[in-house]
Amino acid sequence: MQSPTLSSGPIEVERKFVPGPQVEDELLRLGAKLQNEITFRDSYYDTPDCRLTLGDVWLRRREDSWELKYPPQRGTRGLNGASTQYLELSCEADITRRVSEELNIPCPHSLDLLQLQEFASFVTRRRRFEFPPRNGSKHKVVVDLDTADFDFSVGEVEVLVKTQEEVKSALMEVEEICKQLGVLSDSPVPGKMSTFLKINRADHYKQLLEAHVL
Numbered sequence: 034m035q036s037p038t039l040s041s042g043p044i045e046v047e048r049k050f051v052p053g054p055q056v057e058d059e060l061l062r063l064g065a066k067l068q069n070e071i072t073f074r075d076s077y078y079d080t081p082d083c084r085l086t087l088g089d090v091w092l093r094r095r096e097d098s099w100e101l102k103y104p105p106q107r108g109t110r111g112l113n114g115a116s117t118q119y120l121e122l123s124c125e126a127d128i129t130r131r132v133s134e135e136l137n138i139p140c141p142h143s144l145d146l147l148q149l150q151e152f153a154s155f156v157t158r159r160r161r162f163e164f165p166p167r168n169g170s171k172h173k174v175v176v177d178l179d180t181a182d183f184d185f186s187v188g189e190v191e192v193l194v195k196t197q198e199e200v201k202s203a204l205m206e207v208e209e210i211c212k213q214l215g216v217l218s219d220s221p222v223p224g225k226m227s228t229f230l231k232i233n234r235a236d237h238y239k240q241l242l243e244a245h246v247l
């Protein structure tokens with residue numbers, strides 16, 4: 034488990050899908066509501082030898098905020114078949130601590146002092162739909178329809194939970210929505226990052242495939 038000094042953020046349980054032309058109609062028919070449409074730039078950072086991402090640790094700046102995603106258990110991947118679960122941190126001090134722990138170096142006062150390098154940067158237009166909690170569940174299910182500026186679209190069904198005990202039921206809720214949308218694929222669907230690296234950074238992409246991170 035991670036260091037107990039780290040305040041843990043939410044766990045994101047997510048499944049990606051290929052969005053067809055009727056997906057928005059289907060979402061509305063199933064009772065989802067369009068929440069908003071936003072556009073944001075993500076810039077991802079790593080050491081020159083890719084030690085963070087090879088450990089399945091994803092550090093990004095989304096507009097003006099730092100965010101970190103990593104698997105709940107060290108040395109395991111955040112994958113559960115085609116669904117994923119990642120812890121999320123958004124407090125810069127916690128992120129700096131977790132990143133320096135991953136790199137096995139003393140924790141600096143600021144993330145900037147780690148001199149990490151940007152390896153990917155792209156803009157996403159996101160249309161967010163929400164299902165209110167259903168069937169006695171306390172979770173709302175969010176469906177994001179993303180289009181990235183390198184001409185790539187992907188959908189994501191996600192539930193945010195606070196504890197590991199809730200992950201199993203969240204996975205079932207995510208898969209149920211995918212089933213109802215008719216997008217429950219057997220194999221993982223590539224996301225924006227995986228596709229960006231395949232197009233722009235073939236070497237990095239190959240290393241991640243060989244390390245079974247992607």
Ligand SMILES: Cc1ncc(C[n+]2csc(CCOP(=O)(O)OP(=O)(O)OP(=O)(O)O)c2C)c(N)n1
Nearest residue numbers: 049091102117119189221222224225226227246247
């Ligand atoms: C299907 C799948 N997804 C992600 C990974 C690895 N991975 C984990 S985190 C991560 C970074 C990007 O996370 P993702 O959810 O794809 O991006 P985005 O939708 O923009 O972020 P959100 O707004 O949901 O926070 C990756 C590549 C994988 N191996 N397989």
Ligand SMILES: [Mg+2]
Nearest residue numbers: 047177189191
């Ligand atoms: Mg996502």
